[in-house]
Amino acid sequence: MNRPLVFQARTAADRAAIQAAAEALRRGALAVIPTDTVYGLAGDPRAPGVLDRLFEAKGRDRNKPIPFLVAGLDAVAACGAELNGIEQRLARRFWPGPLTLVLNVGSWTEGFRVPNHEVALALLREVGGSLRATSANLSGEPPALTADDARRALGAAVDAILDGGPVQGGAPSTVVKVEQGTIRILRSGAISEAELRIS
Numbered sequence: 001m002n003r004p005l006v007f008q009a010r011t012a013a014d015r016a017a018i019q020a021a022a023e024a025l026r027r028g029a030l031a032v033i034p035t036d037t038v039y040g041l042a043g044d045p046r047a048p049g050v051l052d053r054l055f056e057a058k059g060r061d062r063n064k065p066i067p068f069l070v071a072g073l074d075a076v077a078a079c080g081a082e083l084n085g086i087e088q089r090l091a092r093r094f095w096p097g098p099l100t101l102v103l104n105v106g107s108w109t110e111g112f113r114v115p116n117h118e119v120a121l122a123l124l125r126e127v128g129g130s131l132r133a134t135s136a137n138l139s140g141e142p143p144a145l146t147a148d149d150a151r152r153a154l155g156a157a158v159d160a161i162l163d164g165g166p167v168q169g170g171a172p173s174t175v176v177k178v179e180q181g182t183i184r185i186l187r188s189g190a191i192s193e194a195e196l197r198i199s
Helices: 015-026 050-058 073-078 085-094 118-126 147-157 193-197
Strands: 005-008 031-033 040-043 068-070 099-105 108-113 130-135 160-163 174-179 182-187
Touching: 005 015, 015 031, 015 118, 015 160, 031 118, 031 147, 040 050, 040 147, 050 130, 050 147, 068 073, 068 118, 085 099, 085 174, 118 130, 147 160, 182 193
Parallel strands: 005 160, 031 160, 068 108, 099 174
Antiparallel strands: 031 040, 040 130, 068 130, 099 108, 174 182
16 A cells, blocks of 8 residues: 655745655645645646546546646736636635635636645745645545545545644635626635625
8 A cells, every 4th residue: 555755844934844745746746735724635737647646536527627726826827817807806805715716727717726824835836836736535525634634535545745734724615706797606615605795
C-alpha cells in the first residue's frame, strides 16, 4: 500500500514543509492539503495526467469539473479567466474565503476559489499560483476535517499530505455563477444566499 509523505505545517512560517509539499506536487503527486473549509485533494494541473488521477482518486463523475484553488486574482487572470463587474464585486468581498466563482475561460467555464488559509496560500504561491483541488473524500462521503480523515478516506491514492491541523470551517464553499446579471447558486455552502444578495 502506498505510504504518503507527510509534512507538518501549522503556519506559513513552516517553509520547509510547504516547499517539500510543493515540490511533490510539481512532480505530479496528489496531495492532501488544508483549507479554510475542509481538507482538499490537490494536484498541479501542469503535471501530466494529474487531472485524470484526481477524478479517479475521488471517484468523481467526469461531468463535474474539478475547480482551481488560486493564490489571488493574478492567478485567476493567468488561467485565462475574466471577471465582469458583479464577479469582481463578489471576489473583493468574499476572497479569500469560502466562495467558488464559476468564470468564463475562453469558450468554457472553470471554478476558482482563493482559500482563507495561510498554509494553503503559501503553498499556492510556491507552486506558481494555482492547483486543481476538490474535497479530500470519496464522492458522496462526508468531508475530511483532519489530515488523518483524508488519508483514511482516500487511502493509497494520496502521495503526500500537508498536515495543517484540524480545519475550522467544516462547510464546503458556496459555488456561484453570474448569468445575465443574476447570481445563481450552483451549490449551497458556507456563504448564505442572503449574504450574496447584499454583496
